[in-house]
Amino acid sequence: MKSIPKISETEWEVMRVLWGKSPLAAGEIIEALVAKDQSWHPKTAKTLLNRLVKKRALGYDKEGRAYFYRPLVREADCAMAESESFLDRVFGGSLRPMLAHLVERKKLSPAEIRELKRLLEGKE
Amino acid sequence: MKSIPKISETEWEVMRVLWGKSPLAAGEIIEALVAKDQSWHPKTAKTLLNRLVKKRALGYDKEGRAYFYRPLVREADCAMAESESFLDRVFGGSLRPMLAHLVERKKLSPAEIRELKRLLEGKE
DNA sequence: TACGATAAATTACAGATGTAATCGAAAAGC
DNA sequence: GCTTTTCGATTACATCTGTAATTTATCGTA
Numbered sequence: 001m002k003s004i005p006k007i008s009e010t011e012w013e014v015m016r017v018l019w020g021k022s023p024l025a026a027g028e029i030i031e032a033l034v035a036k037d038q039s040w041h042p043k044t045a046k047t048l049l050n051r052l053v054k055k056r057a058l059g060y061d062k063e064g065r066a067y068f069y070r071p072l073v074r075e076a077d078c079a080m081a082e083s084e085s086f087l088d089r090v091f092g093g094s095l096r097p098m099l100a101h102l103v104e105r106k107k108l109s110p111a112e113i114r115e116l117k118r119l120l121e122g123k124e
Numbered sequence: 125m126k127s128i129p130k131i132s133e134t135e136w137e138v139m140r141v142l143w144g145k146s147p148l149a150a151g152e153i154i155e156a157l158v159a160k161d162q163s164w165h166p167k168t169a170k171t172l173l174n175r176l177v178k179k180r181a182l183g184y185d186k187e188g189r190a191y192f193y194r195p196l197v198r199e200a201d202c203a204m205a206e207s208e209s210f211l212d213r214v215f216g217g218s219l220r221p222m223l224a225h226l227v228e229r230k231k232l233s234p235a236e237i238r239e240l241k242r243l244l245e246g247k248e
Numbered sequence: 249t250a251c252g253a254t255a256a257a258t259t260a261c262a263g264a265t266g267t268a269a270t271c272g273a274a275a276a277g278c
Numbered sequence: 279g280c281t282t283t284t285c286g287a288t289t290a291c292a293t294c295t296g297t298a299a300t301t302t303a304t305c306g307t308a
Contacts, residue, residue, distance in 0.1 A: 012213050043298050079214050086210045089136050090203050096239050105204050115220055120241050167268050
């Protein structure tokens with residue numbers, strides 16, 4: 001059973017790049033990050049890559065000079081872990097109050113509501 | 125527009141006590157925390173109370189020796205803020221993938237599913 | 249082969265967090 | 279009134295995070 005390392009807010013952005021496509025060299029990852037958000041600094045990105053490797057959320061294959069990173073954990077598993085932690089913390093572990101809350105407070109578009117309904121169709 | 129302070133994981137447990145009932149004296153809060161989880165240390169709880177006051181998430185009325193704490197922010201507002209941050213980080217800001225994910229991965233009970241459906245009824 | 253460009257490793261540093269211990273003042277008991 | 283107990287205030291300290299800069303090893307080039 002591989003345990004899911006705790007991934008911080010900014011680390012998630014890095015992971016998302018690699019989940020989208022991997023393996024990638026550090027330079028390519030940084031490019032992708034900067035593309036999404038101008039304010040990313042290469043050095044910062046490198047630090048995060050190192051930390052994620054240390055946490056064993058990423059692995060890499062080195063080819064001479066360059067490292068090619070790839071995820072060691074699946075996005076779905078991380079999402080699951082985060083969801084659990086979030087639900088416990090904020091809504092006492094239960095999905096219903098959260099949905100109720102979001103439906104009330106966020107203005108969901110009619111399209112979104114139909115979408116959610118469709119998701120639940122067929123289930124049960 | 126009062127901004128919502130960022131409340132950490134353990135701080136949430138403290139806040140939840142006060143949201144449940146307030147004002148309460150430090151001692152009563154600590155009692156409640158220990159009741160839920162034996163491993164709470166009084167000193168730790170006190171530290172968190174201070175930090176929450178500093179963050180302006182809690183206020184207090186002092187009556188002689190004792191302080192009576194009460195929330196300065198509403199649970200619903202904090203829940204909202206956390207939800208936003210969580211959705212952005214993990215599911216790219218959108219509710220649908222999260223629901224999809226939870227419906228797939230967590231086995232929602234039929235009762236829960238009906239409940240969710242009912243929630244969406246009438247909306248739209 | 250020495251030199252400059254690169255990429256990775258190491259170091260930096262402040263603020264947040266988890267987890268308390270210690271100090272100080274006030275209240276309560278002797 | 280002096281002492282002990284209590285409660286709040288201050289201090290401690292390691293780890294995690296965000297955000298980089300500096301140092302070192304390496305590769306291609308002159």
